[in-house]
Amino acid sequence: MENYITDISLAPRGHDKINWVKMYMPLLRDIEQEFTDTKPFEGINIALSIHLEAKTAYLCKVLAAGGANMGISGSNPLSTQDDVAAALVEDGLFVAAHHGATQQQYMEDLNHILDIEPDIIIDDGGDLVHLLHSERSSLQKRVIGGCEETTTGVLRLKAREKEGTLAFPMIAVNNAYCKYLFDNRYGTGQSVWDGIMRTTNLIVAGKNVVVAGYGWCGKGVANKAKGLGANVIVCEVDPIKAIEAVMDGFRVMTMDEAASIGDIFITVTGCKDVIRGEHFQLMKSGVLLANAGHFDVEINIPDLKAVAVEEKELRHNITGYRTADGRWINLLAQGRLVNLASGDGHPAEIMDMSFALQALSAQYLVGHKGQMDKRVYDVPAEIDQLVAKKKLASLGITIDSLSDEQRAYLESSE
Structure with missing residues (x-):
């Protein structure tokens, strides 16, 4: 063919x-x-x-x-x-x-x-x-x-x-x-930050990183950010995952609250319109927006274009949007998967x-x-x-195995 x-x-x-x-x-x-x-x-x-x-x-x-x-x-x-x-x-x-x-x-x-x-x-x-x-x-x-x-x-x-x-x-x-225990957590955690860092050439330590979604991918992204020295904020809609994030040591709040605080925003939800027009209105100048969900709908790009008076490629794979009050909001990889569109996955x-x-x-x-x-x-x-x-x-690792007696013990109702 x-x-x-x-x-x-x-x-x-x-x-x-x-x-x-x-x-x-x-x-x-x-x-x-x-x-x-x-x-x-x-x-x-x-x-x-x-x-x-x-x-x-x-x-x-x-x-x-x-x-x-x-x-x-x-x-x-x-x-x-x-x-x-x-x-x-x-x-x-x-x-x-x-x-x-x-x-x-x-x-x-x-x-x-x-x-x-x-x-x-x-x-x-x-x-x-x-x-x-x-x-x-x-x-x-x-x-x-x-x-x-x-x-x-x-x-x-x-x-x-x-x-x-x-x-x-x-x-x-x-x-x-x-x-999901390894690919979604450790794979996504490492590859997302690889893509962001090689694209921006900026430091992560000391920045406020907002992670939207605390599933296995979000856990990986948040924990890698923590390891890089970031102050991590998690946004969630699931109360159980939100409690988990709290007990993992992260601040948890709504996107409305996080919008004015964050320096780097990463969406990992699988949903659409996670970051929207009202959030762009609150953001600092110079913020970085990245998506690690499958589709390019988690960051509402039409809303972003609507608040911008200028759109410009500031660096390869980074589009800057200048607002009427002079702030620059920077979108990585067109809102597509940052770990693959800006890295090697x-x-x-x-x-x-x-x-x-x-x-x-x-x-x-x-x-x-x-x-x-x-x-x-x-x-x-x-x-x-x-x-x-x-x-x-x-990896050259061996682990223990159950004896017949141990297996029988575990399977017994007594």
Whole structure:
């Protein structure tokens, strides 16, 4: 099939990136060897839409080693790396992805990869699933099932399940222990600050950092900020999470209260309009706005444009908005995922665990074809446990195990 990428000549640099992360992804290397021997995806078409950078590319190569015919796109135009896309094409995989794609081109790319008529979907945010429930619904009959990488995507799936419209089984990879405890917390925590610091070249220590959302991603962002010396404020709508933030040592208040205090604002909620026009009116000059939620709707950009009399690129990936009273409000990465649009995403060692879950969950779907209902499933516990064991082994760590007597004691009602 014809590939849809920006420049095949970029492939050598892309290969270097993929080879670098492969060195630090021992779980996927182990699975690649297993898949090469067993070919669990022989005759299977897999459509994958995840942030297309080096770690995702290696996952694609692992799935292809298992016999899969891959259709690959990105899940966010600003996170796609054209050199990585070119490297995959040079390796013989089908890719439709462009860095900086318009919304129309982005949707065209997703439709191109659906043209392979997928058996398995691997999604990040739910755009592929949405297409398969709308304009590409004719492809549903072939789909065995799929896997979803993110909190936002799982929320969309749960809504479909509740409505009774979900057309095929989906595994919520995001909800696995080995995903959210590590990827969402430590991965997001590190990569968000990497993206912010390399983009702004400003210090974090001593600043007031406002984190909107105290789920696992928000916990990671807040705790990394604390470690960098920031004064952290958390904004939440869930009273239980708010209490947790208080007991973790953070100030908790409404966004209305935080708006005039914060120096750096980071949204990590999965919701829209978290920071709005009334908040922009209260902010200090020079504030930094960043989003780490999947879609670019958490910071209301139309409201921001409405309060501005001037809009200017102040630095690469930073758009400054000057208000009538002379304040500058600075938006990073167009309000898109700051850790990927302004950085390289989560560390390789973290994504090694998440993508091991993806690969093994896809294998599970193929092995249970026709046996699963049209609903959202958790990752099977045995897969979660296997990934944890593989990770410990890769670190050279051994742990205790229960004796038969101990196991019997724990399982007894006496």
